Amino acid sequence: MNAKARRRRPATPKPELRCACGYELGRYWRFCPNCARKQVWPDTARETGAECYKCGWIVSDRFSYCPWCGARIYEKGSSAESPLKAPKGFTFHARCDWGCGGGVEYPMPQCPWCGREQSWSEDNEFDGDCPHCGRGVDDWMNVCPWCGGDAAGQDLIPEALTRVRRLLLVSRIRPWGYRVLLRPGVSGVDPRFPKIVEIDQQYVIGKRKRDEIPWPMLVGLLAHELGHSYLYHNWRWTRTERFRRVFGEVDKAYRGVDTTWVDFQRRRVATTLVDHVSAYAATHPQEDFAETFRFYVTRRGRMRELFAELGRKRKGLVTYEKFLALHDYARGRWRTA
Numbered sequence: 001m002n003a004k005a006r007r008r009r010p011a012t013p014k015p016e017l018r019c020a021c022g023y024e025l026g027r028y029w030r031f032c033p034n035c036a037r038k039q040v041w042p043d044t045a046r047e048t049g050a051e052c053y054k055c056g057w058i059v060s061d062r063f064s065y066c067p068w069c070g071a072r073i074y075e076k077g078s079s080a081e082s083p084l085k086a087p088k089g090f091t092f093h094a095r096c097d098w099g100c101g102g103g104v105e106y107p108m109p110q111c112p113w114c115g116r117e118q119s120w121s122e123d124n125e126f127d128g129d130c131p132h133c134g135r136g137v138d139d140w141m142n143v144c145p146w147c148g149g150d151a152a153g154q155d156l157i158p159e160a161l162t163r164v165r166r167l168l169l170v171s172r173i174r175p176w177g178y179r180v181l182l183r184p185g186v187s188g189v190d191p192r193f194p195k196i197v198e199i200d201q202q203y204v205i206g207k208r209k210r211d212e213i214p215w216p217m218l219v220g221l222l223a224h225e226l227g228h229s230y231l232y233h234n235w236r237w238t239r240t241e242r243f244r245r246v247f248g249e250v251d252k253a254y255r256g257v258d259t260t261w262v263d264f265q266r267r268r269v270a271t272t273l274v275d276h277v278s279a280y281a282a283t284h285p286q287e288d289f290a291e292t293f294r295f296y297v298t299r300r301g302r303m304r305e306l307f308a309e310l311g312r313k314r315k316g317l318v319t320y321e322k323f324l325a326l327h328d329y330a331r332g333r334w335r336t337a
């Protein structure tokens with residue numbers, strides 16, 4: 001399965017720029033990702049001797065527009081006629097997207113010469129994209145440094161998240177520090193970052209309207225992806241005799257990338273396959289586990305109820321054993337024998 005490579009920022013030492021709360025900031029971030037405080041970047045070092053009258057951020061008196069808030073700041077002496085690459089106090093990072101001839105510095109949202117919107121490729125700077133504004137954010141950021149919105153996008157699926165947390169609680173699956181992120185592209189968990197659970201944001205925003213997504217599907221999808229995260233987090237368990245016997249060999253190189261989300265809203269165990277809870281579970285041992293986990297959690301870990309259904313549907317013994325293995329492991333009753 002083809003997964004879009006997850007993006008990781010190389011550790012680049014930066015000068016100390018900190019929010020009042022102590023969180024380290026990137027230059028010209030609008031909001032603190034930790035405390036959501038609005039930031040202002042004035043001409044503290046007196047590099048240009050000019051600040052925007054509207055937003056108070058550093059500008060150059062050569063600019064025609066404030067590159068931060070877009071206000072027109074043209075005065076005599078501005079270089080509207082002959083845009084510069086970079087006036088004093090600014091660095092040239094790129095030419096204006098619109099070809100006005102001027103230069104722009106990252107992360108200016110607007111061109112200081114022609115005032116038009118700029119787009120920046122932030123693939124190497126951040127882990128992913130903000131579901132609200134599309135600009136770069138890191139996995140553990142709470143607030144988007146650009147738009148101030150929820151950088152994880154959890155605010156877009158509050159009911160489903162609350163429901164899943166509740167289900168995990170009543171199923172007595174102890175929290176393992178997972179983090180759900182709404183991101184463009186795919187739903188899945190990268191084994192290198194076992195706690196990060198990505199949910200394709202198209203189910204919540206964009207083309208598919210929010211009221212069109214079946215709610216149980218989102219809960220099911222979350223439970224399934226959390227199953228992948230749980231397994232990666234407890235990977236040593238997969239090396240045990242009992243785990244191998246019921247789920248088989250889980251290949252480390254595999255990454256669960258789930259596109260068959262439609263299946264995930266089914267709350268009833270499928271009848272077609274004797275040894276698996278659903279058809280999708282039969283595609284790979286890791287999917288088998290994620291599906292078993294989903295059923296276990298969405299059915300609140302009620303073994304008697306689950307077993308009764310397995311009996312009615314004439315499931316094979318190994319299907320029972322999968323649930324039992326998870327049940328025992330979650331309750332700390334795990335024996336490797």
Ligand SMILES: [Zn+2]
Pocket residue numbers: 019020021022023032033034035036037
């Ligand atoms: Zn802060």
Ligand SMILES: [Zn+2]
Pocket residue numbers: 052053054055056057066067068069070071
């Ligand atoms: Zn401004």
Ligand SMILES: [Zn+2]
Pocket residue numbers: 096097098099100101102111112113114115116
């Ligand atoms: Zn321009």
Ligand SMILES: [Zn+2]
Pocket residue numbers: 130131132133134135144145146147148149
């Ligand atoms: Zn944003």
Ligand SMILES: [Zn+2]
Pocket residue numbers: 224225228256257258286287290
């Ligand atoms: Zn999966």
